[in-house]
Amino acid sequence: MSTIRTRFAPSPTGNVHIGNIRAAIYNWLFARHEGGQFLLRIEDTDLERSTPAATQTVLDSMAWLGLDYDGEVLYQSTQRAHHLELAEQLLRSGHAYKEDKGGTGKGECVIFRMPGTDIGYHDLVKGDLLKKAEDLRDFVIVRSDGSPVFHLGNVADDITMGVTHVIRGDDHVENTFKHIALYRALGAPVPQFAHLPMIVNAQGKPYSKRDGAAYVGEFRERGFLPEALFNSLALLGWSPGDDREVMTRDEMVAAFTLDRVRSAPSQLDMTKLLWMNGEHMRRMDPLAVADACRAAMEREGLWRDGTDMDYFRAAVACMGDRIKLFPDMGHNAAFFFDEEFPYDEKSVRKRLQKPGALDLLRDERAILAAAPDFSPAALDAAIHALAEQRGLGLGDLVHPLRVAVSGTGVGPGLFEMLAVMGRDRVLRRIDRTLSTYAP
């Protein structure tokens, strides 16, 4: 009774590419679905780039997305002696030989000898794949400076970790034939392989930094929800088979199978990701949404110390669907917290600088000052009554008032917004507006 084991084996470079993290997500999803284990190996053999900070970036990205791994992290750099030992073993068994490859004078390296036969395997997403013997070449497994090469370390560590399913990007399919030969020569069971199509840009080329946000950290900084990025990335190449799209982690775990993974590359649609983010936000607890907005605003330096949390939460709730990303609270709703909010010139011209507009605003102020109750319904009734009394449309009263208290022509429903702001604040703002624009 062997249990399924998958792994994510990134080399820490300081950034985690979305294509890479998607591979991690699929490994995680598959392991969780099968009740198996999801392991983590850091391929830190490139000492130049593999700094502690770079490794921490990988760990942070995974934690943020909820990709919890089983057991201890295996740092590949600790396995060097073992890798070299395996190379010796291959040398002894005749599966490898030493040679000054290319006669460059760099010294002898260890080269793996391909078996000279065709090698085929069944890829869990691409189907049956075969490579003819003549298309398979011997390859270096230990450099002349004595360091093990990727292929050897990768296979050796997967054997050590007992990995049963290797799920990775399809830029590795060609390597797979080499790896299979290595497993066999080492007398180890060959794992199952599943190669994922890449995430591409509109030109069909690998999606990169130039195409927009390409690293997990960037999505986090922009204020995306990890659930939304997880969901979107999972759906890029996989679908549950029904029409569900907005899904929880648990739902995806329950539905995930490798045979439903497509083998054609796909593009990440930022607009749909934004929509997905909104969907997940709407499913969140309102208090958590407010906290996340605050955190995002703090990150961007938009948070004002001393802001009353109850007022902040009410304001967030009032903004509702208008917030697509958490930082939007700071971008589009700053007027809630800023008594010196700027006035949108166009709105002022259109709503406040028309004949009689300011007089009307004074009347509205009087009514608001006298309103027995500052609830949305009561305010609605009061302003409605004034409109009726003057024979005006509701808009004639609503628009100037909105600009007077928020400086902008767009925002939440006026009466809800006034109720959240409260009488004192509203009156103060009207006074400011009046003194600013009164002739």
Next chain:
RNA sequence: GACCCCAUCGUCUAGAGGUCAGGACAUCAGGUUUUCAUCCUGGUAACACGGGUUCGAUUCCCGUUGGGGUCGCCA
């Protein structure tokens, strides 16, 4: 160049011989609304091409075209 992979609306996808080719995002047109965002209704929009196989191909096979990947003492 050699080897390999891929091909359904603009995008993400469902589809595993017979469907009005379905859904989502985007888009367009109405409706609701004090604005915006929502929300509701409806619409436009796809099987790359050519051969087969079959009573019947989006679906199976071959080819063409197009796109991509790999060909390191990188990972």
